[in-house]
Amino acid sequence: MIKPSIPKGTRDFGPVVVRKRNYIFQTIRETFEVFGFQPLETPAMENLSTLTGKYGEEGDKLIFRILDNGEIFDRAREAKDNRELVNSITEKALRYDLTIPFARYVVMNQHELALPFKRYQMQPVWRGDRPAKGRYREFYQCDADVVGSNSLLNEVELLLIYDTVFTKLGMQGYELRINNRKILAALADLVGKPELLTDITISIDKLDKIGIDGVRKELQERGLTEGDIKIIENFLNIKGDNQSVLEQLRELFADSATGLRGIEELDFVLDSEYTSYNTTPILDLTLARGLNYYTGLIVEVKAPATVKMGSIGGGGRYDDLTGLFGLPGISGVGISFGVDRIYDVLEELNLFPETAQQSTRVLFLNLGLDSSIKAFSYVMQLRQKGIPAELYHESSKMDKQMKYADKRSIPFVAILGESELAENSISIKDLKNGKQEKISLDALLHYAF
Amino acid sequence: MIKPSIPKGTRDFGPVVVRKRNYIFQTIRETFEVFGFQPLETPAMENLSTLTGKYGEEGDKLIFRILDNGEIFDRAREAKDNRELVNSITEKALRYDLTIPFARYVVMNQHELALPFKRYQMQPVWRGDRPAKGRYREFYQCDADVVGSNSLLNEVELLLIYDTVFTKLGMQGYELRINNRKILAALADLVGKPELLTDITISIDKLDKIGIDGVRKELQERGLTEGDIKIIENFLNIKGDNQSVLEQLRELFADSATGLRGIEELDFVLDSEYTSYNTTPILDLTLARGLNYYTGLIVEVKAPATVKMGSIGGGGRYDDLTGLFGLPGISGVGISFGVDRIYDVLEELNLFPETAQQSTRVLFLNLGLDSSIKAFSYVMQLRQKGIPAELYHESSKMDKQMKYADKRSIPFVAILGESELAENSISIKDLKNGKQEKISLDALLHYAF
Numbered sequence: 090m091i092k093p094s095i096p097k098g099t100r101d102f103g104p105v106v107v108r109k110r111n112y113i114f115q116t117i118r119e120t121f122e123v124f125g126f127q128p129l130e131t132p133a134m135e136n137l138s139t140l141t142g143k144y145g146e147e148g149d150k151l152i153f154r155i156l157d158n159g160e161i162f163d164r165a166r167e168a169k170d171n172r173e174l175v176n177s178i179t180e181k182a183l184r185y186d187l188t189i190p191f192a193r194y195v196v197m198n199q200h201e202l203a204l205p206f207k208r209y210q211m212q213p214v215w216r217g218d219r220p221a222k223g224r225y226r227e228f229y230q231c232d233a234d235v236v237g238s239n240s241l242l243n244e245v246e247l248l249l250i251y252d253t254v255f256t257k258l259g260m261q262g263y264e265l266r267i268n269n270r271k272i273l274a275a276l277a278d279l280v281g282k283p284e285l286l287t288d289i290t291i292s293i294d295k296l297d298k299i300g301i302d303g304v305r306k307e308l309q310e311r312g313l314t315e316g317d318i319k320i321i322e323n324f325l326n327i328k329g330d331n332q333s334v335l336e337q338l339r340e341l342f343a344d345s346a347t348g349l350r351g352i353e354e355l356d357f358v359l360d361s362e363y364t365s366y367n368t369t370p371i372l373d374l375t376l377a378r379g380l381n382y383y384t385g386l387i388v389e390v391k392a393p394a395t396v397k398m399g400s401i402g403g404g405g406r407y408d409d410l411t412g413l414f415g416l417p418g419i420s421g422v423g424i425s426f427g428v429d430r431i432y433d434v435l436e437e438l439n440l441f442p443e444t445a446q447q448s449t450r451v452l453f454l455n456l457g458l459d460s461s462i463k464a465f466s467y468v469m470q471l472r473q474k475g476i477p478a479e480l481y482h483e484s485s486k487m488d489k490q491m492k493y494a495d496k497r498s499i500p501f502v503a504i505l506g507e508s509e510l511a512e513n514s515i516s517i518k519d520l521k522n523g524k525q526e527k528i529s530l531d532a533l534l535h536y537a538f
Numbered sequence: 539m540i541k542p543s544i545p546k547g548t549r550d551f552g553p554v555v556v557r558k559r560n561y562i563f564q565t566i567r568e569t570f571e572v573f574g575f576q577p578l579e580t581p582a583m584e585n586l587s588t589l590t591g592k593y594g595e596e597g598d599k600l601i602f603r604i605l606d607n608g609e610i611f612d613r614a615r616e617a618k619d620n621r622e623l624v625n626s627i628t629e630k631a632l633r634y635d636l637t638i639p640f641a642r643y644v645v646m647n648q649h650e651l652a653l654p655f656k657r658y659q660m661q662p663v664w665r666g667d668r669p670a671k672g673r674y675r676e677f678y679q680c681d682a683d684v685v686g687s688n689s690l691l692n693e694v695e696l697l698l699i700y701d702t703v704f705t706k707l708g709m710q711g712y713e714l715r716i717n718n719r720k721i722l723a724a725l726a727d728l729v730g731k732p733e734l735l736t737d738i739t740i741s742i743d744k745l746d747k748i749g750i751d752g753v754r755k756e757l758q759e760r761g762l763t764e765g766d767i768k769i770i771e772n773f774l775n776i777k778g779d780n781q782s783v784l785e786q787l788r789e790l791f792a793d794s795a796t797g798l799r800g801i802e803e804l805d806f807v808l809d810s811e812y813t814s815y816n817t818t819p820i821l822d823l824t825l826a827r828g829l830n831y832y833t834g835l836i837v838e839v840k841a842p843a844t845v846k847m848g849s850i851g852g853g854g855r856y857d858d859l860t861g862l863f864g865l866p867g868i869s870g871v872g873i874s875f876g877v878d879r880i881y882d883v884l885e886e887l888n889l890f891p892e893t894a895q896q897s898t899r900v901l902f903l904n905l906g907l908d909s910s911i912k913a914f915s916y917v918m919q920l921r922q923k924g925i926p927a928e929l930y931h932e933s934s935k936m937d938k939q940m941k942y943a944d945k946r947s948i949p950f951v952a953i954l955g956e957s958e959l960a961e962n963s964i965s966i967k968d969l970k971n972g973k974q975e976k977i978s979l980d981a982l983l984h985y986a987f
Binding site: 107150179183215363475480 | 541542543544545548549550551552553556557560568571572573574576577578579580581582583584585588599600602603604605607608609610611614617619620623624627628629630632642643645646647652654657662664666675676684687689691692698702811812813863864897898907910911914915918920921924925926927928929931932941942945946
């Protein structure tokens, strides 16, 4: 008999962890809902044709494919190489993100959907990445997107969702960093090499990791001259509060229609007459974000500096996502929550509320037939009031029963011993402070468990 | 461009359906929680060795396997037949049920778990069955199990969970049918062919579908004589209320220790001093349940007779589930909810409450900059009170905005027109009855949306 195990990069979530994770999911879900976003769930499996070619060459390799059921031997034998083989014996694969299935759903249901369609989706995705600390092969994504609207109000709302969720979670010192891809496009124009926009973006995106010297080197390798790099460096050096940065940008991009539009969009979002934020977003010109489908606002949430965690969320506006599936001209904007990292941050800052860690509130000891029958009737009454309660399953030694309560972190124990039965009372022991009190049975149902 | 689609046997769940499904999940989860059950989540993928050989030969064929990532060409070329090929290129597979992963989890965590471990699990499973009406390749299971306790109190509690959930869901006329495998074992003994217990069980299990003549025929084919079949038929003909059936069984199995234990167990559960049920379980001797690992109580929930749906839940007591993974001697008992069918029953009986169908309660029309800025501040205040509210994303024609509210089934529309702005009031239109009223802005936050 080999010792049972689970595939590397996957995790079991036991009761304590599930409860804490559900607290995060529930906080995010509630917020999505009050903002008018609607839930969507798509199948774990998609047709291969839906997924391949959507995540770059590297992504294609990381997609988990489902082997076709039934006879595949002959098909496999005819394949000339690995690629042909793999394609001939698989027609389905596991969801790699939530964005592509969402786009596929919108296209399939375009005639029924009321646009703008504001959807949220919280489901696991699977990627064949090499597992590492904080990188799993199965993990949840939590996305909210709006498709079918160019209004910048959506950007404001999505930033407010971040603001609301992290406020609710009690997280302080996190940062909402924003930028606009139009500004980066204007920068590429300014350099005179619009065709290198993606190269410039990818290089800037690494600033955090490789520092300015690293970025300089990478820009060189990607074909930019010393003069070009000087311009980019000057841009990256623009500092100050949001309004002062916007001022400097207005000067720099005075002649760029694209640049000015980007500035206008940032101004609308940052200094919105519509609302104010608990945590004001920070305009960060070094924010670039790797994905190349963004075309407007980009946003990234940074964990509080005290915990070294990096990004705990991000998103942006993209054009034409559904074009991939034959429905062009639909713009979208979306954000995502990094639940695994948010979990680690809350854990490290000790921010999980006690309610997120509660299971059974009171264990009734099982002290034989008469006592336990009476106890069970009270257990059921407490349950009807929504209070999780249990009767120990058998009349074992007191010691064993108390150990169970302890191991399960049940805060109270209820005892219906002979004296209690005689006087219609019940003893309640608070396991945190060890104090025990006798109350009347009538008082039990109103006890503050 | 080919039309996008999803794999057969899978489903997208749009907003309306997700909300209704969540209502069912939430009702079940709340009940599990107050009964002291704890949540567990296991990965979608398991090692093949965890799954194969656990669901019979047929089951093995229906497991969805994950193709190993990377180069598999050489491995594939060396395989002699389909079986070898499939095994050489896959090492992981999708969860087929929740029971085996649960057993695997218990064994892996045996030293940390407080026994009895009462866990619930609500996750999708995948099976390569031929898709048909009501049969999907991806569907949710909702299980609650207790391992590590032989106490019949667990049986009582699990029946109470069914009782509580279906009562909460407002379902009337459903039936909780129970039987005990020990009785069926005693029957096989009575026939004198204990080795044919499984054959007898499988045949009886089909009574609903193939009728008594069918069962008779099948029993014959499985090697039972006319005399044997007569005994079984007499057994199946035992009728009456629970106590009268128990009486007749006591007579029939007077000499069978196993039979008497089964009767005692049924008596404990049916006529429990511990509790009473909203819907009293019915002792049904024709209930057999296919799975052969049950050893004690078996239970099945039948949908109300008015909807032709059959079983909407089932379970039973089993011995030695974790023995498969090297931890023998741990008994368990569990139940399962058939969420897809429960959904159909609630739909057909119109039992989904309105709260399970609500999304945004009020849409503020977008009537230009000044109005919409003011409107948005009220939208945010309503959201803070937990009321889902939206501002239409742009100031389009009234008509278009109203159509959006209608398509989204938003019940109220709020209008801040010029006259309302001038008098600090707001008009609320109830889209169900078409009535419109003007209220003060102060009253807005207390309006019954």
